Amino acid sequence: MLFSIVMPVYNSGLYLSEAIDSIIDQTFNFEENIEIILIENNSIDNSKNICEKYATAFPNNIKIIYQDTPNVSLARNNGLKFCENSEFIAFIDSDDKISPNAIAEVLKFFKKHTDINLAVLPLFFFDNKNGEHSLNYRFKSNKNIVNITDNYSSVHYHIGGTFFRKKAIDRLGISFNEQMDFWEDVLFINTFLIKEQKYGLIPDAKYFYRKRKEENSLVDTSWYKKNRYTFLLKNGYEEMIKRSLEEYGEVIPYIQCLILNHVKLFIIQKNNNLIYEVLDETEQLEFFRELYKILKYMDEKLIINQKMKTYLKEYLISFKRWGYPVNKLIQIGKIENEKVVITSWRVNKFSIELTVSLSNEESAIKDENNVYISYGKKFIRAKLNEQTQKNIVIWKTTVRDRKYSSYQLKIPLGVIFFRFIVEKDNHYVYLQKVNVLNKLFKRLIRI
Structure with a gap:
């Protein structure tokens, strides 16, 4: 098939049909050009039955992989193995959806830009939250190519709506870290970009990201898991630092911005106190030590240029200089x-x-x-x-x-x-x- 869509499925029965239908109903002919790889993660709702219904209806286009252990990284890796003859691969979550013209616009982009191996759609929220993602500003300029060594603030995180040339994934030999169930997509995407340096923007199509009313997505629940803290710093942030050092001999500004734009989530008001609920004192100190090591690689000028409140910038710079606890704050606000x-x-x-x-x-x-x-x-x-x-x-x-x-x-x-x-x-x-x-x-x- 020309396009393979990899979709991990776990207890998403309420939304799964909408996600699959958004792919079937593309303006680009589905039965001739698109396949969906459903990786059923041993759901306990009706997700399995829905998968089988669609596979029966479209036996040449929809395949099911049955996986005993719910693991999103393992699911995506297993999905990749089933896409051997595909030219393009995308990952769409089973509770999200894409606009009807998405795949047609992606193909048009890749045909025009034969040297670009990754392209992304703008992200819009729906269901319990409306509006668009703050990083959509990237799509509102006249540029449709981002060079991460020049446009280092144009960071990319989300695997949903990200399309790859399959041959580039094969050439780089990358896969998802199966020990991670959070930020694994950021690591995959940006390991790719550290090597490739460029990615494309497709402003005329949309990826719709569902914010669930019940707030039980992996992103929503991750703050209450221990691996959201030191484990993420070591296996996410530090891994990106390591790969940048290996490729460029420095932590390039793009990787610094990628980390800084994400690390602010730890210190915003609704999240920063959770560390004392989730981690014991020893674990807290370990987390703060790791964060101090990471911030040492961050340029203070880049911290100041981040889109965040001034007091967050002051705190990060103070932490970078003196570590935890922060007993004095620099003052950059007026x-x-x-x-x-x-x-x-x-x-x-x-x-x-x-x-x-x-x-x-x-x-x-x-x-x-x-x-x-x-x-x-x-x-x-x-x-x-x-x-x-x-x-x-x-x-x-x-x-x-x-x-x-x-x-x-x-x-x-x-x-x-x-x-x-x-x-x-x-x-x-x-x-x-x-x-x-x-x-x-x-x-x-x-x-």
């Missing part, structure tokens, strides 16, 4: 870049009462800073909101003290603009001007 957010409001007869907070992304107001409000010709001291604000904490280090972040205002009706002014080091720092009408209008629209 108070003047702090954002002002209206959190509540109430209109009285002649005034508007507002509760206003600083986002604490860039910096933090301290007790030695006087804070003022200016509107018209008025210049008055801001009234601190006595309600305690929750500090921003990463691995037991307070990265933003929010004690002085929230204020209560009372401004006359008719005042359209106001701004915060912070007294720092005997001079005034003017924060952004706030348009009251614009803020209130947006809140009314949401209501």
Whole structure:
């Protein structure tokens, strides 16, 4: 077959038909050009029956591999073995789907770019989450080829919607790490790219990634598994570092960005405290030691250039310099870049009462800073909101003290603009001007 689609299947009976149908219903003739390799991982729902129904309906196009042990990496490797005569191979998860024109667009790309051996589709969420992946910005320029040595911030992670020339996989002799059930696809893709250096972008088709309502996908549950921590650092991040050193004699910026863009997931607010639930104290220290080793390879300028909140960058640089625990933080954020957010409001007869907070992304107001409000010709001291604000904490280090972040205002009706002014080091720092009408209008629209 021209195209082989490898699809591991495990307890995805609710979604499997939709995934398979999206391949059968391609604008590019399915029965003549496409085969699906279903690797049934001993599901306990009706997935096996669904696989067999489709294999019966399309005996020349749909094959089933029965695998006793649920292991996504083993499943993909087994699927690859059944694609010996294929020209192109793709991996689609059994709860996802592709747009009807996807394979036609992929073939058009590969025919035009005969020197490119990997091409990817933009990723869009559906089901319990809508919108598109943050990395889709890559598809919105005029370029359809990424050279990782030049465009090092254009990192690629997701195996779904990634198409390979089979001969290139064979030539490189790569396979999925069967000890890994998370990040195994990142390792596979980027081992390929370290060698190939280039990949293609196909903006006119789509890969649809399902965010399940029950939140029981491998990605959702991985944070509660021990191998999501030190095991991932050693077998994922460090392996990429090793392969870059072997190929280039350095950790190239692309691999640094690949790791940095992912490592931030450990320290964002919803995840960073989980380490204390999942790992014991010895395991925690091992994880922090491994992370310190990895961050030593990261250029601080690249950390600063990452798309993440300033306090996350400050924490990573501080960790890179001094390790865990982080007892002091470098400061790269500036108070003047702090954002002002209206959190509540109430209109009285002649005034508007507002509760206003600083986002604490860039910096933090301290007790030695006087804070003022200016509107018209008025210049008055801001009234601190006595309600305690929750500090921003990463691995037991307070990265933003929010004690002085929230204020209560009372401004006359008719005042359209106001701004915060912070007294720092005997001079005034003017924060952004706030348009009251614009803020209130947006809140009314949401209501």
